[in-house]
Amino acid sequence: MAIQILMPALSPTMEEGTLAKWLVKEGDTVQSGDIMAEIETDKATMEFEAVDEGVIGKILIAEGTEGVAVNTAIAVLLEDGEGASAAADAAPAPVEQALVEDVPAASTPAQAVAPVDTPMEDIPEGTTFTKTTVREALRDAMAEEMRANEKVFLMGEEVGQYQGAYKVSQGLLDEFGDKRVIDTPITEHGFTGLAVGAAFGGLNPIVEFMTFNFAMQAMDHIINSAAKTLYMSGGQMGCPIVFRGTNGAASRVGAQHSQCYAAWYAQIPGLKVVMPYSAADAKGLLKSAIRDPNPVIFLENEMVYGTSFDVPDLENFTVPIGKAKIWRQGEDVTLVSFGIGMKYALEAADRLATEGISAEVIDLRSLRPIDYDTLINSVKKTNRCVTIEEGFPVTSIGNHLSATIMERAFDYLDAPVINCTGKDVPMPYAANLEKLALVTTDEVMAAVKTVTYR
Amino acid sequence: MAAKKQARKTNTSGEELLEHYKNMLMIRRFEEKAGQLYGMGVIGGFCHLYIGQEAVVVGLEAAAKEGDSRLTSYRDHAHMLACGMDPKGVMAELTGREGGYSRGKGGSMHMFSSEKKFYGGHGIVAAQVPIGAGLAFAEKYNGTDNVSFTYFGDGAANQGQVYEAFNMASLWKLPVVFVIENNQYAMGTSLQRASSSPELHTRGEAFMIESEAVDGMDVLAVKEAGVRAVAHCRAGKGPYILGVKTYRYRGHSMSDPAKYRTREEVQKMKDERDPIDHVRDMLEQGKHATTDQLKAIDKEIKKVVSKAADFAQTSPEPSIDELYTDILR
Known part of the structure; x- marks a missing residue:
């Protein structure tokens, strides 16, 4: 039976890649271990080897194609004696393929993570990006x-x-x-x-x-x-x-x-x-x-x-160490995070906006020194705070921020500060458990609901 | 009393011998004073004395030139004195005073001098070894012919990072002289109990590093080996290891009860192999100095040490503002 050759995942984080070059053509016989193609991941160009032996029946994705999602069928391998018709049968229907091509655009982290507009500060007017x-x-x-x-x-x-x-x-x-x-x-x-x-x-x-x-x-x-x-x-x-x-x-x-x-x-x-x-x-x-x-x-x-x-596009663009950035202004709650935690903070803020909750989102950027003033001023305005990070919960950055807020803005708080963190466990390997071990946008949403008594 | 080892015959000039004598005696008197001040409670914390090992650093400093750097472990007072740092500043650091090299914030184990290119004073056993290789890396990067004298003990020689440093120093041909000061006891554990091979100078063989074993109680032998090592490094041939066998008379630190060796063993070393007596004998036998001259030197050194001790006790404690300075630049 004809076998579909699928776009391989060549690194733990790879979701798509470029099919840089085919090293085989239709009709070629390949042995297990033969190099069939060069695939460019986000990290490197890698050689892709055949696992099964057979004849290349049909190449489905042309070389030079970018953004090929992992597990997309890229070629069809015929076993001994199979004809070209088997290749056609094995190739995914055109409609399916269109769907496959649509998926990566919607599911790449780039699209999910990047906010619509990236706020910039202290950037002269007229600067291009x-x-x-x-x-x-x-x-x-x-x-x-x-x-x-x-x-x-x-x-x-x-x-x-x-x-x-x-x-x-x-x-x-x-x-x-x-x-x-x-x-x-x-x-x-x-x-x-x-x-x-x-x-x-x-x-x-x-x-x-x-x-x-x-x-x-x-x-x-x-x-x-x-x-x-x-x-x-x-x-x-x-x-x-x-x-x-x-x-x-x-x-x-x-x-x-x-x-x-x-x-x-x-x-x-x-x-x-x-x-x-x-x-x-x-x-x-x-x-x-x-x-x-x-x-x-x-x-x-x-x-x-x-x-x-x-x-x-500035000659000498620097960002000062020790200064937080307010990504979006808000009135009802302060979400403070840093690094990849910002992804959850910003996603939560978007979703909260649709529910009528206005979140102010602060990216600390620096963890030593910490820009306490920006945080405290925000909390004094919103009276509520949720911290977000992927690290462990015990003696987390969030714990420290909570203590600082208590010391400097206790009278302004309308609810206890909640720390959303990674879970108190070594990171598991299993996909479902790993997801559970990390902080999630849902958890941030729930924390905001708690501190806003909704 | 055991037979004293005969002073070696030498063509070394009287002038040079006198210089070695003064430098070694300075260290010994300084350390004796430090021990005394520790006993009085004027010096706190840990205090590791160099008494008995004086020939090592004095011999090697005689092979150094302007611009060379040096660093060592926590047993560091002697290295500072030998490279020309002011005894007052060193002693005042031991007492934790404003006049100390680190303004009282480093202590016995953590002192530095940018001016003399003395890079510490390291309290973590063997941490100075890759750092010393890094100083050599900077010399090579900057295209100088200076070398880094990286001292560490027989205890440190069993740390993994030493071999990481050996590998990179050899791979990248870094101008570093690794000086293994084997005083035969890592705190209370003798070399035999801690090292599978007692021949520490051979520890770099797997990394193709040239080396030699050196008699660390003979300042001239140390200097000669140092000259060879330094020439090798300056010529761009990479690192060099000196396995220097020496002996410390005092405990690991001031709080060491020294139950791991006999009094007789220590006394035998003092009687037979004392590095300062050895030079004194050479001076006398070669008629380079009279007993009166040597006495005058002794007196002069005592005066310098006494002044350092006075300074270290009269210099004020650091201002309380110092608590929060020098954390960041």
């Missing part, structure tokens, strides 16, 4: 700062020849060479210490952790060596360094690869901690982080790397 993914914005920020300052260099696992495990450093090796884009051995503890030494020695390292989960091995150098030396040296010796990489849950990668470290690092005096959501903030904050004379923890999220936002 370019739709840019978070991934490209991060790369642009590094490239611009590396052009401006010879002392800035990037080091980490696979940042150079591989072009970045998540493609964030794509093209940097070509432009800056291997003196400044340095592939390290897999040795987080060692290369983090080494980078701290290089910062003591007058350089400005950017250390990429493939994920912040791996930075656990380097925690001692981040905390004891990088964050504390300025203080311990009586102000003589600072550590101008950026530690950046993916943080938080990706998709189906299990407990050891899915954890938000925002609350961990935010506790440490001597560090700055930022966690941007939009591409503009990712770019502006990363540029600020690289210029900062202090160690900066820069928490990214793989789930939004491919999301596009408006980024201003």
Whole structure:
């Protein structure tokens, strides 16, 4: 029987890809293991191998097609003795195919996450914007700062020849060479210490952790060596360094690869901690982080790397560390979040608006220092607050915000603050359990209903 | 009394020997004073003395040049004195006073000098090793011919990050001299009880790092090895390991009851291998200095140390405003 060859998922977060090139044509015989096509994911171009043997009966998706959803039929494989008619039978009906093509547009995170309009502040009137993914914005920020300052260099696992495990450093090796884009051995503890030494020695390292989960091995150098030396040296010796990489849950990668470290690092005096959501903030904050004379923890999220936002076409665009952004004004409740949590906050705000509840949405952007004033002023106006984050609930950022609101705006509160967080469990692998373990927009909605007594 | 090891025959000039003598004696007298102040409660917390190991840092500093950097563990007073930091500032840091190198905020284990390129003073065992490789990375990046002297003990030599640093230093040909100060006890655990191989200088073989074993009680042997190591690094040949065997006379820290070794063992080292006595013998045998001259040196050093101790006790405690300064730049 003819077999449909489906568009493969080639990474945990891949939902669609580009069928870059067919390496077989109709009528070719393929053996299991033969490379049939090159498929470009959001991270890399990958070779796609045949699993079964047979003859390529029909190619359904032409090479060069972008946005092919995972599990779309891309070709039909005939078994021995089957004719072309079998290929036609196996090919999905045209109507179905049209449906398949429609799906990715509606279901990609880019569409679901990106707000209709991206609010910008302190941007001169008349500024033009370019739709840019978070991934490209991060790369642009590094490239611009590396052009401006010879002392800035990037080091980490696979940042150079591989072009970045998540493609964030794509093209940097070509432009800056291997003196400044340095592939390290897999040795987080060692290369983090080494980078701290290089910062003591007058350089400005950017250390990429493939994920912040791996930075656990380097925690001692981040905390004891990088964050504390300025203080311990009586102000003589600072550590101008950026530690950046993916943080938080990706998709189906299990407990050891899915954890938000925002609350961990935010506790440490001597560090700055930022966690941007939009591409503009990712770019502006990363540029600020690289210029900062202090160690900066820069928490990214793989789930939004491919999301596009408006980024201003400005020569020297930066976003100050320590300043929150009000994404939308509202009257009835303050939703405060950061990083990917903003996705839930903004979705909830949209849905609440249809129910007549006006939510003010604040993106903290920086978790050390925290822009308390923006939050407190908002709470004084709305008298209600829900915090949203993907991290664990115990000693979360939300807990800290609740305490601060209690101290500074107790008399303004009409309801207790509710913290929406990830659940108090190691991240499960099973798809249904993983979904349950993360914070959801429904939970944010329910929390808002509670604090507004609806 | 056990037989003292004969002073080696040397062509080293009297001038140089005197310099070594003064530098080592300075460290010893300083550390004795620090021990005394600790006993009086003037110095708090942890205090790790270098007495017995003086030849190591003095010999290696004699191989250093302007612009080289150095860093070590928490047993760091001697390294600071040897690279020319002011004894007053070091002692005042031990007492936690405003006049200390870190204005009282670092303490015995955490001191730094940008001016002398002394990069600490590290309280976490072996943390300084990759940092030292990073300092060398910066020298190479900046195209200098300076080296990083990265000191660590026999205890630290068993930490994984040491080997991560060895690998990268060798892979990237970083100009770092790894100095393993093997004083034979990691706190209370002897080398034999903690290391599968006692030959610590061979620990870099798997990373193709050149190395040698050095007699750390002989300042001239240390210096000669240091000169070879530094030449190797400055020539762009990558790192070099010196496995320096030495001995600490005092406990791991001031609060160490030292039950893990006998008094006789310590006394034997003092009698037979004392690094300062050794240089003194060379000076006397070579007729480079009279007993009176040596006494005058001793007196002068005592005066410097005494002044440092006075300063450290009279310098005020840091202003309470200092609590919140130097957290960020």
